[in-house]
Amino acid sequence: MEWSCHKNTHYAAAVDDHGRLLGHREFPANDRGYADLLSWVQGHGDVAAIGVGSRAPDPSGRP
Secondary structure, three states, X not given: OEEEEOOOEEEEEEEOOOOOEEEEEXXXXXXXXXXXXXXXXXXXXXXXXXXXXXXXXOOOOOO
């Protein structure tokens, strides 16, 4: 499972053990959106791993 963190929305994608996309969806970055994201993740069965991506700059100043 991967998702990208942003100020207003979060985007999640579910991928199986073979790298096949099972689904993807965007959620609002608020209490309801977090609950919906958790429910969506749990709807894809057992989660083996979660990856997080961010477009925020590196605090060290590196690109």
